Amino acid sequence: MLRIHVLAGQALVWRFEDAREIRERHRLVGTLVGALARAPRQNVRLGLPLQLLPEEARLLAEMGAAVLVRSADAQPQGQSAQASEGQLYEQGLEESYQEQRCLAAQERWAQLANLAERIAQGRAHKQEQRGKLPDTVPLPGPAEERERLESAFVFPHESMMVQLPTAWPCPGQEEQVDWTQPSWDWPHAGHQEHETRYCVFRDLWGRGYYVTSGSKFGGDFLVYPGDPMRFHAHYIALCCPPGAPLPLCDIVAAARLGTSVKKTVLLCSAGEDGVVIYTSLQWSGLQ
Amino acid sequence: MGMLFTEMMSMDVADSTQVYAAFLVYLDLLEGRNWPEVTCFGLAELQLVYLQGRERETESFQVVVPTPVHMSFSHERIREIMKKACAQLDKPDSPLSVILAIVESDSTIVYYKLTDGFIMPDPPDDTEDKDNKQWRKKRKKLFK
Numbered sequence: 164m165l166r167i168h169v170l171a172g173q174a175l176v177w178r179f180e181d182a183r184e185i186r187e188r189h190r191l192v193g194t195l196v197g198a199l200a201r202a203p204r205q206n207v208r209l210g211l212p213l214q215l216l217p218e219e220a221r222l223l224a225e226m227g228a229a230v231l232v233r234s235a236d237a238q239p240q241g242q243s244a245q246a247s248e249g250q251l252y253e254q255g256l257e258e259s260y261q262e263q264r265c266l267a268a269q270e271r272w273a274q275l276a277n278l279a280e281r282i283a284q285g286r287a288h289k290q291e292q293r294g295k296l297p298d299t300v301p302l303p304g305p306a307e308e309r310e311r312l313e314s315a316f317v318f319p320h321e322s323m324m325v326q327l328p329t330a331w332p333c334p335g336q337e338e339q340v341d342w343t344q345p346s347w348d349w350p351h352a353g354h355q356e357h358e359t360r361y362c363v364f365r366d367l368w369g370r371g372y373y374v375t376s377g378s379k380f381g382g383d384f385l386v387y388p389g390d391p392m393r394f395h396a397h398y399i400a401l402c403c404p405p406g407a408p409l410p411l412c413d414i415v416a417a418a419r420l421g422t423s424v425k426k427t428v429l430l431c432s433a434g435e436d437g438v439v440i441y442t443s444l445q446w447s448g449l450q
Numbered sequence: 451m452g453m454l455f456t457e458m459m460s461m462d463v464a465d466s467t468q469v470y471a472a473f474l475v476y477l478d479l480l481e482g483r484n485w486p487e488v489t490c491f492g493l494a495e496l497q498l499v500y501l502q503g504r505e506r507e508t509e510s511f512q513v514v515v516p517t518p519v520h521m522s523f524s525h526e527r528i529r530e531i532m533k534k535a536c537a538q539l540d541k542p543d544s545p546l547s548v549i550l551a552i553v554e555s556d557s558t559i560v561y562y563k564l565t566d567g568f569i570m571p572d573p574p575d576d577t578e579d580k581d582n583k584q585w586r587k588k589r590k591k592l593f594k
């Protein structure tokens with residue numbers, strides 16, 4: 164049974180096996196919204212969790228393939244337990260810092276040792292230039308040098324490497340959410356707009372299309388003939404409540420956008436009988 | 451021309467702004483785009499005047515629905531117009547299709563086609579379509 168975690172109206176899938184099954188078995192795409200541990204400061208490639216549209220989550224729940232769950236309020240341990248967890252973490256960080264500083268100093272020492280000859284040559288050259296006699300005072304021995312280096316070595320906290328744990332921390336208690344009733348974590352149930360969108364979404368999905376969010380093109384959904392990784396979208400779906408007025412400016416804007424991105428705009432309305440009606444909007448071709 | 455306008459008005463089917471829009475579209479199709487044949491019809495129950503015509507002698511007839519830009523349509527109303535106007539065309543096998551002619555206050559007309567069902571967009575023409583410079587840049591990046 165697939166688990167979908169809901170939080171303030173967002174549906175998230177954390178397990179990669181679930182995410183894979185959702186795409187491969189159920190033909191639902193979602194969006195990856197998590198930062199990747201090794202490439203954090205970009206969003207060209209993102210990782211888990213997979214965020215599902217409310218329509219996608221509802222479809223899975225309706226089919227009986229998934230349950231919606233939420234983390235129960237995590238307070239039973241009390242403030243003190245949280246504080247000690249924090250302390251433990253800080254301690255761990257400090258230990259890691261000391262270890263890293265040691266290692267960095269060692270590496271620096273090794274580097275200097277490698278270049279020792281060149282450094283000595285450079286020193287001698289400089290002294291010659293200044294016209295001084297070559298050094299009669301013996302240079303400090305290697306052991307002393309090393310000690311000096313290690314005590315004077317600067318290793319700022321900002322240079323430290325910090326591990327970002329990628330495993331989903333055990334959430335403790337989880338409770339099931341009833342998707343048919345509106346709640347804080349799943350407010351969509353019963354909303355007219357959601358119902359309209361869901362009707363259209365389910366119909367399009369039922370016809371074998373892959374359906375994703377259409378907000379990049381000013382629409383409700385993008386409709387693909389196959390997996391979005393392999394195909395361009397054919398349609399931009401706009402959900403219209405059947406009786407609601409459509410300003411002509413909006414129709415022109417949508418049609419014009421569709422023409423310039425080579426997609427057909429689909430006006431979609433769900434009738435009372437649940438049958439969805441589609442009207443394709445295209446440029447007429449008249450110059 | 452003036453006679454046609456009075457004719458349209460006398461049909462007493464729609465308000466004057468819609469009739470004026472229909473008149474402008476009529477002129478644009480016939481004189482501006484040289485359509486060989488354009489006739490006008492009235493749809494009393496939907497209160498509008500629409501046109502039927504064809505772009506060339508060889509083509510089949512199409513329905514053109516003129517509308518001033520401020521007029522409001524719902525998806526339902528559009529469907530009704532499509533059904534009733536196309537019934538006149540007597541082409542039961544082809545999908546419902548009309549051309550919506552939107553007339554601005556400065557007499558600019560834009561034409562958009564509305565068809566029942568899913569009409570696939572035209573496929574892009576491979577690499578000829580892409581701006582050459584962009585395409586070269588992309589290739590460079592891919593094969594880096």
